[in-house]
Amino acid sequence: MSLSNRAVVYKGPGKVAVENIEYPDLVLRDGPGVNPLNVGRKCDHGVILKVIATNICGSDQHMVRGRTTAPSGLVLGHEITGEVIEVGSDVEFMKVGDIVSVPFNIACGRCRNCKSQDTHICTNVNPDRPGSAYGYVDMGGWVGGQSEYVMVPYADFQLLKFPDKEQALDKIQDLTMLSDIFPTGFHGAFSAGVGIGSTVYVAGAGPVGLAAAHSAQLLGASVVIVGDLIEERLEQARSFGCETVNLSKHDRLGEQIEQILGVPEVDCAVDAVGFEASGHGPGSGEAPATVLNSVMTVTRAGGRLGIPGLYVTGDPGGIDDDAKEGTLKIRIGLGWAKAHHFVTGQTPVMKYHEFLMKAILSEKAQIAKAVNATVISLDEAPSGYEVFDKGAAKKFIIDPHGVIRKRTAAAKDAIKMS
Incomplete structure (x- = not known):
């Protein structure tokens, strides 16, 4: 397996860049924005994902505009859909090859709030305050997912597994919206x-x-x-x-x-x-x-x-x-x-994501169409941020490995041949 990993990195107000970062493992390492109390945190309950889709969010734009205290070097991205390629020793139910949606809230599943379905204010994942998210300022420092690979903790509790891999890939532009928006x-x-x-x-x-x-x-x-x-x-x-x-x-x-x-x-x-x-x-x-x-x-x-x-x-x-x-x-x-x-507050994604998935799979919900989903490559992410910041009526989906575009091209070829 290649140990390379490219990601979208915040470089200061108005600037993002695609850079090489460390390939993830099942430990939260020190880095920009990581709370010192979280450094070295072992995550044998986590998985490594090959990112299939990761989206640019308006919340990311607040940081990129310089409207938060986000540090330069922060790896962005909290809207993640991916394929499990490695599981920790404490993971029981998620398997290599599963296609999953990652709630943007990071939640342990063990604290009082998580047990009450208030996974947006988990008390065990962010030493600064209740609640956490990937690639976001003051959220504990968990590495963002606008990248080729990412580590996700508490996998058995958090991840939403799609029931059929081929169906999921066919509807990936809708399903990727389950992580947040x-x-x-x-x-x-x-x-x-x-x-x-x-x-x-x-x-x-x-x-x-x-x-x-x-x-x-x-x-x-x-x-x-x-x-x-x-x-x-x-x-x-x-x-x-x-x-x-x-x-x-x-x-x-x-x-x-x-x-x-x-x-x-x-x-x-x-x-x-x-x-x-x-x-x-x-x-x-x-x-x-x-x-x-x-x-x-x-x-x-x-x-x-x-x-x-x-x-x-x-x-x-x-x-x-x-x-x-x-x-x-x-x-x-x-x-x-x-x-x-x-x-008010962050959305407790896990309250809703399963039945919204069912609405998508049954074609009752057309969320990708509603938000004008637009697929771009990882290298196109900086220009995507720029266009989105100007008010474009689009929801940009970053396709780090080209999976979505290959799938779309194959579907178009099949239609032409039929």
Whole structure:
């Protein structure tokens, strides 16, 4: 087996590069961002994966823009789908050759929170705070998966094995969304209380917002309205039946919703934007509390708000001293007066990924189409980051070994011959 391993590495604000890194083993070694208390941690409960698909996430972009305290040299990537090529001595149920989805939350399966299905706030994997993820700032230092190979701990507990390898490879562009954005979008819609006949507002038409909108449709919403500043992204939302509001042109969200629904409010709302929010209307600049305040304004009294959008405790690029430490001017009095219910934090992927997998395999969910999945090579990752940062209506899937493109080419050849 070759011991080479190439990966996407954060090199400082606005810069990523593809570099050679160490081939993984079943120990968490020292490196950029690794908490000293995690160095040398043995992972005989883990596996080594050959990465089949690994995606660029909006959360990665926050780091690449320099809007977090991520260190230079951090290996990026928390959306991982791969083939098991090595198993640790404590692994019982995962086998070499299995194709698996990796939840972006790293979870031990042993602590109180994991036993309560709150795998997004595991207390045993990150000495800094509850909760962890691959290739992410302040998350314990677990090496990211935008690479050719990666180590995944606690494999028996965490990994979602696909039941049929060939079927999985046929649907890999949908299934790779199970590591993060499909469960995250679903969590936003589900925790907002979306049900049969609900009217829903989704703030943000990036991949998570589009996944939330598609999830709201799966949950039975009657109308899903998506707001964004970029027309190309709104066009993508309209492509699968959403109503849209271009917030670069309008600053009165309630009036825009009233034009669609006849009333200026919705039953449920999802914040899929997070802390790098912009004000609404022509010429508006960054205003990090805008989305939270606007969704409270347009959600009916007694409604629920799902908030999968990322908010951080440290933002070097914040617009003022408060924003730099995650202190925002939120109208909590409005939310209190309207008896709103808020759900925040990382998504507990394992609550959702198995039944969302079944929805994909039964063709009830078309998540790759909804988010405009676009396959690129590992070497194309830096340009993918650049294009995505400009607001492209695409979800970039990195194909480190060319497996997806070879599969797609073979399928096209088969169609031509039939």
